[in-house]
Amino acid sequence: MASEIGHRTVLFRHAAVAALLLVFCAPQARADDFYAGKQLTLLVGAGAGGGYDLQARVAARHLGRHIPGNPSVLVQNIPSRITAANMTYSTAMKDGTTIALLQRTILLAKLINPASARFEIGKFQWLGSFNSETAVTLAWHTAPHKRTQDLFDHELTVGGIAGADPETTARVYNSLIGTKFKVRIGYSSTEQVAHAVERGEVQGIADWSWSSLKAVRPQWLAEKKVTLLMQGAPKNAPELGALPNALQFIKNAADRKVMELHFTQKTAARPLAAPPGVPKERVALLRRAFEALARDKEFLAEMHKARMEFDFVPAAQIEKVVAQIGATPSEIAERYAKAFAPEQK
Secondary structure (H helix, E strand, C coil): CHHHHHHHHHHHHHHHHHHHHHHHHHHHHHHHHHCCCCEEEEEECCCCCCHHHHHHHHHHCCHHHHCCCCCEEEEEECCCHHHHHHHHHHCCCCCCCEEEECCHHHHCHHHHCCCCCCCCHHHCEEEEECCCCCEEEEEECCCCCCCCCHHHHCCEEEECCCCCHHHHHHHHHHHHHCCCEEEECCCCCHHHHHHHHHHCCCCEEEEEEHHHHHHHCHHHHHCCCEEEEEEECCCCCHHHCCCCEHHHHCCCHHHHHHHHHHHHHHHHCCEEEECCCCCHHHHHHHHHHHHHHCCCHHHHHHHHHCCCCCCCECHHHHHHHHHHHHCCCHHHHHHHHHCCCHHHC
């Protein structure tokens, strides 16, 4: 009798251990099996041919092998940055089959245009960022602008993308440090703006990512087709040497806080997000996949060949940036919004 009870006890213990293993292992197994035979869509909130698009397409060729099940990855361009963010937030599949490479300006879009920005940046599930970034202001070689001071003394007509860095930075600079940019909007990508510069439609660009300039128009630098006039970021880029930073021209502490808020998005320059509602285990799996991609020699070699910089910023750091933006004092947020409507001051 005692031996029979002991035998039953052993069986019960084995069953209990098996049940616990099922409980703890099942979520990971489901996450690992989920992507087999599926396609992962990578939305890109920018037009074709620019830095965002190039990075996304290189990543798409390598990301799938770092995801269990090895899904194919399809890049889908959505030139409107706000539309891309709204879609990712509201209508994109919430099962982990749709993620997005969003433009960094969506991080501050709610402060500028709350009616159009129908999303909360704190509710996206951030996967990381391809890199941080430094902006450069440049003038075509035929423009009279040859030194930084010329930006304050003479009007420079620059190409703009509504709501994106080439436009927003120009307006912030005009408002906070007194530059004389005349912004001509109507372009949908930096590639279109670059063509406009080459055609003589505009004289330059107020804000183009240094990494994108080197990747998309390296001949401009090699052939001295452009003059670099200013850089913009929380910290100077060593590669740009003594090129003045826009922060040097700030005249008071309040305006400095506004400019620093604008530059906060440069620290999460190519943010990657999953929609709200994606199961946490799948979000964790996607984060691990991007972290593995950052160590992938084939991917890094292709990025290097394309002259694209890659300095991965992990998800935890993006969440800190988002939290910092969310904690912006109301007076700073209001001053920032007014920078885009100087006539209302």
